[in-house]
Amino acid sequence: MIATLLLATGCNREPQYIQISGFAQGGQYSVTCQLPDVRRKDALKKAVDDTLSAIDWSLSGYNKGSIISKINNGENPPLDDIFVDVFELSMKIWRQSAGAFDPSCAPLFDLWGFGFTNGRMPSDAAIDSAMALVGMDRYSIREDVSGLRYLDRPAGGKINFNAIAQGYSCDVVARVLEDFGCQNYMVSLGGELVCKGCSARGDEWRVWIDRPEDGNNDSGLLKQDVISVTDCGLVTSGNYRKFYVVDGKKYSHTIDPRSGRPVTHNLLSATVLADDSATADALATAMMVVGLERSQLMVASWQENPYRGAYLVYGDQDDMKVWHTPGLKLESGN
Numbered sequence: 001m002i003a004t005l006l007l008a009t010g011c012n013r014e015p016q017y018i019q020i021s022g023f024a025q026g027g028q029y030s031v032t033c034q035l036p037d038v039r040r041k042d043a044l045k046k047a048v049d050d051t052l053s054a055i056d057w058s059l060s061g062y063n064k065g066s067i068i069s070k071i072n073n074g075e076n077p078p079l080d081d082i083f084v085d086v087f088e089l090s091m092k093i094w095r096q097s098a099g100a101f102d103p104s105c106a107p108l109f110d111l112w113g114f115g116f117t118n119g120r121m122p123s124d125a126a127i128d129s130a131m132a133l134v135g136m137d138r139y140s141i142r143e144d145v146s147g148l149r150y151l152d153r154p155a156g157g158k159i160n161f162n163a164i165a166q167g168y169s170c171d172v173v174a175r176v177l178e179d180f181g182c183q184n185y186m187v188s189l190g191g192e193l194v195c196k197g198c199s200a201r202g203d204e205w206r207v208w209i210d211r212p213e214d215g216n217n218d219s220g221l222l223k224q225d226v227i228s229v230t231d232c233g234l235v236t237s238g239n240y241r242k243f244y245v246v247d248g249k250k251y252s253h254t255i256d257p258r259s260g261r262p263v264t265h266n267l268l269s270a271t272v273l274a275d276d277s278a279t280a281d282a283l284a285t286a287m288m289v290v291g292l293e294r295s296q297l298m299v300a301s302w303q304e305n306p307y308r309g310a311y312l313v314y315g316d317q318d319d320m321k322v323w324h325t326p327g328l329k330l331e332s333g334n
Helices: 002-012 038-059 067-072 081-096 103-116 124-131 165-179 277-290 292-300
Strands: 018-024 027-033 140-143 149-152 185-189 192-196 205-210 223-229 232-238 243-246 249-252 267-274 309-316 319-324
Touching: 018 038, 027 038, 027 165, 038 067, 038 081, 038 165, 081 103, 081 140, 081 149, 081 165, 081 277, 103 124, 165 185, 165 192, 165 232, 165 277, 192 205, 192 277, 205 232, 205 267, 223 232, 223 267, 223 309, 232 277, 267 277, 267 292, 277 292, 292 309
Parallel strands: none
Antiparallel strands: 018 027, 027 185, 140 149, 185 192, 192 232, 205 223, 232 267, 243 249, 267 309, 309 319
């Protein structure tokens, strides 16, 4: 009874929840939180913006002066703690996913040039050439005698953290909120999110899962389901917003780093819940690479890893089916 009373008091005490928002990494972020001292709202907004700006200067390809942009332009800049953190987590998930999640496949993204802007499919020789640069085992961080760290990579090698950076950003912003005393919050950036505690209603956070219909480009327009969550990261990855059709054939924007080609399976979207948003982000991407059956096997192997659950939509546009881990709190009840 005491624990229940404390939870109810903590979820409904003044002050009320506040919202802040802004732009980062080519998209919009939003924060809903219960700030103990509302007079610090402006200070919180500045701290969040400064944090996201620091991440942009390290990981964002939209920022041409960022560390990752310099690396991909052939330079060799010293690395900051942000880059090292994300690299090390990426290496961990690359191993866990048997190479399905691989930030070093940036040369393949360049080759396919999503949108097929040149109107032609890459040749087998070009794919083989790009594949020679792919594989996180070809990349490592070296520290020199002065303590500066650099990325060692094959000549021409590039790296792309788009499939983990926004989830990582949510996690870092969450730490900023906790530094300000927030215990109830949701952070969202580009669809990736992390949440903790209670919503303004006094219950868990309710998250809309988009229906993966081709052309559903507006988040929140078509609902697949609603899931209630707390104290976790949640990310959905899918192919229904980014694809291209050539000669009647649909090509996914998801490139399999193990084959160098777009995936062809029937997994339409993967929603992953994990202990942090960065892990959920990377694992959702890995699932979109390996497809339904391998994703189900991945879930079974996560027992010792940060893990909460998965919600997978598969089939085709006319006949969508759902598979999910037991225990998820879904509006549909299915």
